[in-house]
Amino acid sequence: MRSDVIKKGVDRAPHRSLLHAVGLEKKDFEKPFVAVVNSYTNIVPGHIHLNSLAEEVSKGIRDEGGVPFIFNTIAVCDGLAMNHEGMKYSLPSREVIADSIEIMLSAHMLDAAVFISSCDKIVPGHLLAAARLNLPSIFVTGGPMYPGVFKGRRVDLVSVFEMLGEYYEGKITLEELGEFERAACPGAGSCAGLFTANTMACLVEAMGLSLPGMAATHALDDNKKKLAYESGRRIVGLWREGLRFKDIVKKENLINAIIVDNAMGGSTNTVLHISALAKEAGYDLPLKTFDEVSKKVPTLVLIRPSGESFMIDFYNDGGVPSLLKVLRKYLHLNTMTVTGKTLGALIEEFPEPKGNFIRPPNNPYRSEGGIAILWGSLAPEGAVIKLAGTPIQLRTFKGKAKVFNSEEEAVKSLEREEFTENTVVIVRYEGLLGGPGMREMLMPTSLIVGRNLVEKVALVTDGRFSGGTKGIAIGHVSPEAFLGGPIALVEDGDEILIDVPNRKIDLLVDENELKSRREKWTPLVKKTDSRFLNKLRDNKFFT
Numbered sequence: 206m207r208s209d210v211i212k213k214g215v216d217r218a219p220h221r222s223l224l225h226a227v228g229l230e231k232k233d234f235e236k237p238f239v240a241v242v243n244s245y246t247n248i249v250p251g252h253i254h255l256n257s258l259a260e261e262v263s264k265g266i267r268d269e270g271g272v273p274f275i276f277n278t279i280a281v282c283d284g285l286a287m288n289h290e291g292m293k294y295s296l297p298s299r300e301v302i303a304d305s306i307e308i309m310l311s312a313h314m315l316d317a318a319v320f321i322s323s324c325d326k327i328v329p330g331h332l333l334a335a336a337r338l339n340l341p342s343i344f345v346t347g348g349p350m351y352p353g354v355f356k357g358r359r360v361d362l363v364s365v366f367e368m369l370g371e372y373y374e375g376k377i378t379l380e381e382l383g384e385f386e387r388a389a390c391p392g393a394g395s396c397a398g399l400f401t402a403n404t405m406a407c408l409v410e411a412m413g414l415s416l417p418g419m420a421a422t423h424a425l426d427d428n429k430k431k432l433a434y435e436s437g438r439r440i441v442g443l444w445r446e447g448l449r450f451k452d453i454v455k456k457e458n459l460i461n462a463i464i465v466d467n468a469m470g471g472s473t474n475t476v477l478h479i480s481a482l483a484k485e486a487g488y489d490l491p492l493k494t495f496d497e498v499s500k501k502v503p504t505l506v507l508i509r510p511s512g513e514s515f516m517i518d519f520y521n522d523g524g525v526p527s528l529l530k531v532l533r534k535y536l537h538l539n540t541m542t543v544t545g546k547t548l549g550a551l552i553e554e555f556p557e558p559k560g561n562f563i564r565p566p567n568n569p570y571r572s573e574g575g576i577a578i579l580w581g582s583l584a585p586e587g588a589v590i591k592l593a594g595t596p597i598q599l600r601t602f603k604g605k606a607k608v609f610n611s612e613e614e615a616v617k618s619l620e621r622e623e624f625t626e627n628t629v630v631i632v633r634y635e636g637l638l639g640g641p642g643m644r645e646m647l648m649p650t651s652l653i654v655g656r657n658l659v660e661k662v663a664l665v666t667d668g669r670f671s672g673g674t675k676g677i678a679i680g681h682v683s684p685e686a687f688l689g690g691p692i693a694l695v696e697d698g699d700e701i702l703i704d705v706p707n708r709k710i711d712l713l714v715d716e717n718e719l720k721s722r723r724e725k726w727t728p729l730v731k732k733t734d735s736r737f738l739n740k741l742r743d744n745k746f747f748t
Contacts, residue, residue: 265439
């Protein structure tokens with residue numbers, strides 16, 4: 206076994222001495238060494254309970270004949286990092302997490318790994334590491350938070366962001382806002398809607414990397430610990446069977462994830478994370494694949510922010526297993542899962558939805574999927590929009606640009622200023638290199654919602670959006686402004702056409718005028734004293 210490098214042979218007496226120091230006995234050197242990749246921290250609500258899951262995983266590993274070794278990765282809470290310099294560190298943390306896992310598993314030559322995480326960049330970071338190392342792997346996602354309740358209404362974190370808009374409109378008092386913030390997040394778990402964290406957990410399950418039912422089983426549900434224990438047992442089985450990460454995850458598994466993402470109307474961040482995973486695993490997955498899937502897979506689930514329901518409603522109707530059941534005609538059924546069975550075999554065992562929340566394909570919420578890719582003169586290399594969060598009547602939108610070179614400038618304006626109908630807010634120099642860091646624009650979109658501007662104002666950015674975003678919000682505009690993409694040339698008053706049905710986003714400015722602007726253009730370089738963030742601009746940091 207791989208771990209024999211650190212425990213077998215005369216030359217490894219010093220190594221065994223260290224292993225004895227941590228409690229191992231001679232008989233343990235005949236067992237597989239299994240990493241329990243934890244990401245507990247007491248500052249991230251989605252991660253405050255993960256130590257208890259790591260303990261259950263470890264019990265399962267021991268009971269099945271393995272030796273568990275727990276270590277932690279960092280974990281950034283995107284909610285706490287939102288709308289300030291801290292968000293510049295969120296997406297890059299994905300790579301730091303993946304690199305740190307590679308270091309730990311390779312330095313100690315561990316045989317297999319259980320990955321325990323919940324939130325936005327941590328689950329993707331664990332996925333990238335698992336693909337890179339290609340060891341027997343299984344995922345335990347921490348589970349959603351239950352929704353909060355305020356004056357009889359179910360609420361969540363994004364509700365608080367949106368409530369700020371109502372406060373600035375004078376619709377609620379500061380005291381009411383304070384009561385609201387204390388009610389919205391009642392305890393452990395990833396935020397209660399279908400934001401990035403819960404979307405990624407669902408996609409992990411759809412790819413066959415976690416036990417059935419894992420994603421939607423809530424953080425404080427007793428079944429979560431049972432699933433963690435069984436995952437610990439199962440990882441030893443995967444090691445015995447020689448089933449490695451890439452034996453399970455083929456390109457078809459990634460496409461299954463995209464299918465589920467579209468059927469659920471998940472976060473647009475998945476486009477970044479699934480693309481990065483494909484690259485790490487060595488699979489060709491062009492951007493157009495996401496749009497091709499969107500055109501054929503209907504939306505069968507509506508959870509906040511796209512609807513008014515929560516992950517608990519999805520769980521009560523059967524969760525991912527029941528969604529996979531109704532999606533079976535779209536899925537690649539011969540894909541393998543960590544259970545040792547194919548997805549098709551598992552689906553035969555899965556229940557139909559218990560109620561009407563998960564709809565059948567012949568009675569969808571919407572006839573196409575939740576995410577679309579746009580191209581055009583404003584985004585020659587593509588941009589992404591969350592269709593599930595965009596009102597159907599607004600999918601063709603023509604407006605005049607109002608340009609901001611940072612999120613802070615846009616937020617200041619959205620808090621105080623009046624906006625005329627048909628305005629396209631441009632927030633640029635927020636891309637990976639321009640930011641640097643590619644921040645999420647949840648605060649601007651939440652202010653648009655809270656101030657009741659959804660039908661008046663679109664937002665277009667080379668940055669990202671939170672999974673909690675709704676409205677006409679187009680992100681990942683590429684090339685980004687820092688690299689001279691057309692978004693860098695937009696001026697106040699320019700007309701922009703957003704034509705979602707035809708997958709177009711165009712800057713309606715004469716070519717000669719754009720040529721003249723380009724001749725005068727120089728990139729805006731946002732200085733930072735952070736040595737870490739400055740590494741991003743060499744454009745070699747990301748996989």
